[in-house]
Amino acid sequence: xxxLFGLSKDALYRRIAKYERGEDLAVISGEKxxxxxxxxxxxxxxxxxxxxxxxxxxxxxxxxxxxxxxxxTEFAIQIAKNRGNIxxxxxxxxxxxxxxxxxxxxxxxxSPTAALKWKEPYSNSTWMFDASGxxxxxxxxxxGRIKKRSYLDIKDEETGMERDGLIKIWLYAGVDIYSxxxxxxxxxxxxxxxxxxxxxxxxxxxxxxxxxxxxxxxDRRVPVFGIPEYIYCDKGSGIMATKNILxxxxxxxxxxxxxxxxxxxxxxxxxxxxFKNGIEPALDGIQLETIEELNDFLHQFCIHKxxxxxxxxxxxxxxxxxPVKNVTAENFYDAMVxxxxxVVDNWGCISYHSHRYAxxxxxxxxxxxxxxxxxxxxxxxxxxxxxYKCDPSGPREISNATGYxxxxxxxxxxxxxxxxxxxxxxxxxxxxxxxxxxxxILPDSANLRYFPASSIxxxxxxxxxxxEFNNSEDAWSFIERRLLxxxxxxxxxxxxxxxxFFNLKIFRRGHIPDTEVYEMHNLINDYFHKxxxxxxxx
Numbered sequence: 001x002x003x004l005f006g007l008s009k010d011a012l013y014r015r016i017a018k019y020e021r022g023e024d025l026a027v028i029s030g031e032k033x034x035x036x037x038x039x040x041x042x043x044x045x046x047x048x049x050x051x052x053x054x055x056x057x058x059x060x061x062x063x064x065x066x067x068x069x070x071x072x073t074e075f076a077i078q079i080a081k082n083r084g085n086i087x088x089x090x091x092x093x094x095x096x097x098x099x100x101x102x103x104x105x106x107x108x109x110x111s112p113t114a115a116l117k118w119k120e121p122y123s124n125s126t127w128m129f130d131a132s133g134x135x136x137x138x139x140x141x142x143x144g145r146i147k148k149r150s151y152l153d154i155k156d157e158e159t160g161m162e163r164d165g166l167i168k169i170w171l172y173a174g175v176d177i178y179s180x181x182x183x184x185x186x187x188x189x190x191x192x193x194x195x196x197x198x199x200x201x202x203x204x205x206x207x208x209x210x211x212x213x214x215x216x217x218x219d220r221r222v223p224v225f226g227i228p229e230y231i232y233c234d235k236g237s238g239i240m241a242t243k244n245i246l247x248x249x250x251x252x253x254x255x256x257x258x259x260x261x262x263x264x265x266x267x268x269x270x271x272x273x274x275f276k277n278g279i280e281p282a283l284d285g286i287q288l289e290t291i292e293e294l295n296d297f298l299h300q301f302c303i304h305k306x307x308x309x310x311x312x313x314x315x316x317x318x319x320x321x322x323p324v325k326n327v328t329a330e331n332f333y334d335a336m337v338x339x340x341x342x343v344v345d346n347w348g349c350i351s352y353h354s355h356r357y358a359x360x361x362x363x364x365x366x367x368x369x370x371x372x373x374x375x376x377x378x379x380x381x382x383x384x385x386x387x388y389k390c391d392p393s394g395p396r397e398i399s400n401a402t403g404y405x406x407x408x409x410x411x412x413x414x415x416x417x418x419x420x421x422x423x424x425x426x427x428x429x430x431x432x433x434x435x436x437x438x439x440x441i442l443p444d445s446a447n448l449r450y451f452p453a454s455s456i457x458x459x460x461x462x463x464x465x466x467x468e469f470n471n472s473e474d475a476w477s478f479i480e481r482r483l484l485x486x487x488x489x490x491x492x493x494x495x496x497x498x499x500x501f502f503n504l505k506i507f508r509r510g511h512i513p514d515t516e517v518y519e520m521h522n523l524i525n526d527y528f529h530k531x532x533x534x535x536x537x538x
Contacts, residue, residue, distance in 0.1 A: 047088065052098040054085035059099075060109050070106045073099070118267065120178040123318030124325070127213070127228040128268040129239060131172045131201045136280055137294065138166040139188040146288050169291070170199065171275065172209045175267045177232075179315035181224050181306050182271040183213045184298045188291050201238035207245065211332055214249075221303050224315050226324030227251060248335040250325050275301070337464055340370045342380075347395035352378060357390035358410045362419050371464050379464060385482065386525055387465075387518045417523060421530055428534075465518065468511040472502035475512050479521045483528065490524070498524075 059076035073092050080086045099105055120126050138147050138161060147166055149157075161167065169188040175181070187205040199205075216225045231246060231254045233239045243254045279301065288294045306312050342350040344363040349356045352370065359368065359380050368380040370390075378390040391410045469475040476487050487495055498520055505512045 048098065049102070051080070051086040051088055051090070052095065052102060052104075054080045055090065055095055056099060056102070056104045058083075058085075060104070060106075070109065118177055122321040123176060123178045123315045124226050124228045125322075126177045126230040126232055127174055128177065129172070129174045129206070129209075129231060129233045130268045130272060131170050131205075131236075131238070132272050132276070133168040133170055134186070134280065135276055136283075137169050137186075137288070138164075139169050139291070140165060141167055141188075141190055144290060146290060146294060148287070167199065169294070170201065170205070171272060172205065173268050173271045174209065174213045175271050176224065176228070176315060177267060178318045179224075179311050180267060180309075181311040181315045182268070182302060183209075183224075184271065184275060184302055185209055185212055186291055186294045186298060201236045203238055203241035206239050206242050207332075207336065210242070210246070211329065214327055215329060215332075216326070219299075219303075221307070223312050224306075225326065227327045230255060232256075245335045249327055249331060334464075337371055341367055342370060343367050349395050350380065350390065352390070355392065356394040357392055358394060358396075359388050359390060360416070361414075362416065363388075384525065384529070386522045389515060389518070417526055421526055425530070425533055465514040467514055469514075469517060470511055471506065472499060472512065475502055475517050475520070478517060479524060482521060483525055485524075485528070490527070494527070 055073070055076050058071070058079045059073060060070050073095050077086070077090050077092070077095055081090075096105075118126075136148055136150060138149055139145070140147055142165065146169070147164070149160060149164070149166070167188065167190065169186050172185050172187060174183045187199070187208075189199050214225060214227050217223075227250045229252045231239075231251055233254065233256060235256045240254070240256075246254055283297075288297060340352075342352065344350055344359050344366050346364055347356075348361045348364060349358050350368065350370070351357075357378060360382075363382055366382060368382050368388075371379045371381065380388045380390055382388070393410050396410070465478055469478070480487060487498075490498075501516075501520065502512055505516055
């Protein structure tokens with residue numbers, strides 16, 4: 001019997017006894033091991049858990065970066081011990097078992113989690129943007145011609161481009177998340193940043209691409225237009241440089257995903273990938289000579305794909321849920337004007353690039369915004385929205401030799417109508433203070449006014465007036481958009497006088513200078529402030 005089972009007599013009797021006690025026959029026969037309780041106390045078990053997490057942190061310290069690669073368990077134990085993060089004795093085998101137990105093996109740490117499907121409630125809620133270099137098309141900057149090449153890898157591509165005198169062509173892509181409608185456009189040219197080999201993603205190209213996407217199209221086959229509420233992109237310096245401009249246009253925020261996580265903007269990556277992997281190889285037998293020809297093809301390609309897939313129809317249906325925000329080329333121009341700010345000193349001047357400019361005599365201590373118009377002229381805007389052309393003659397100067405008369409008079413230091421108005425208001429305010437009662441402070445609900453909410457108008461304030469206006473209608477339009485009013489709200493006499501003034505300038509000069517428009521702008525602005533103040537006093 002003992003020879004039959006290959007056991008000694010005592011061993012056979014011990015196994016029979018285990019079977020009689022009810023133990024599992026598979027365990028008794030040795031087919032599987034019996035699970036034994038941990039010999040670690042609760043305190044020691046908790047310490048092991050704490051220390052294995054410290055070891056795991058050292059092992060996978062660089063997994064979240066680019067090209068992640070975990071270090072060896074042995075090296076991780078050594079680093080954790082040197083830093084004083086572990087006190088127990090750890091072998092590589094023990095640490096690997098514990099890493100497996102807590103779900104922190106190398107495979108598990110680097111495996112991606114389930115992706116989320118991005119869904120928006122209406123059109124132009126969120127747009128994604130990205131850019132990528134073409135694989136087969138390159139630009140000869142000297143000839144302005146496109147050349148086709150098929151390089152083996154990135155190293156071969158760099159060497160071949162330098163040898164052939166070629167530079168990269170960049171494909172810009174934008175996708176509306178709600179409808180998946182997309183735009184593609186190519187850009188090429190010399191590097192903008194000194195020391196760079198390629199043009200890369202840059203602010204100028206992104207601003208041009210935004211106008212291509214957001215403005216209404218002359219090609220009525222493309223219904224998509226309007227500014228989105230949010231823009232989602234990576235942290236590229238090119239698109240982030242446009243953030244302030246986009247916010248001035250009405251974008252609520254520009255948001256970024258974490259580096260190295262291309263799945264975060266899968267919709268725009270798919271638009272780029274579909275073209276580069278499917279269409280670009282199919283064009284090998286077709287020679288596109290210039291960037292313009294390439295963009296004509298991209299325009300037709302986008303129309304075709306969006307129409308046959310029904311994306312345009314989905315986008316149009318989304319506009320019925322919430323109206324889109326329409327922008328114009330003029331909005332883009334106003335939003336892209338560069339500006340700075342200064343505080344007017346005691347001489348009524350501001351300092352700009354080591355030179356003092358006269359602004360006005362009644363703005364001392366106030367902060368003004370500085371703009372440069374299309375001609376490079378410096379213009380200041382005060383907190384009330386009034387404009388002042390900065391005079392390079394600087395502060396006023398007087399001398400005993402000239403009888404204390406001003407040697408360098410400037411129109412900027414004339415007593416303005418606003419100053420006269422303030423003096424008048426101060427006198428009226430003295431009377432109002434003496435006569436005011438508590439009932440005058442209570443609001444009158446009958447004076448409340450409500451604006452219609454059926455649409456969402458988008459209007460960026462025109463920052464700088466053109467150098468000249470060809471007709472009075474353009475001049476009125478500028479003032480109305482700046483002050484957000486209608487000329488018909490003015491008294492008829494005042495409106496007729498301003499019309500006559502504009503017509504006289506056109507009759508004599510053939511145009512209305514910007515200085516005259518600024519003067520009328522400030523006059524109307526002061527009129528409304530005075531009206532508001534009188535209403536408050538009454």
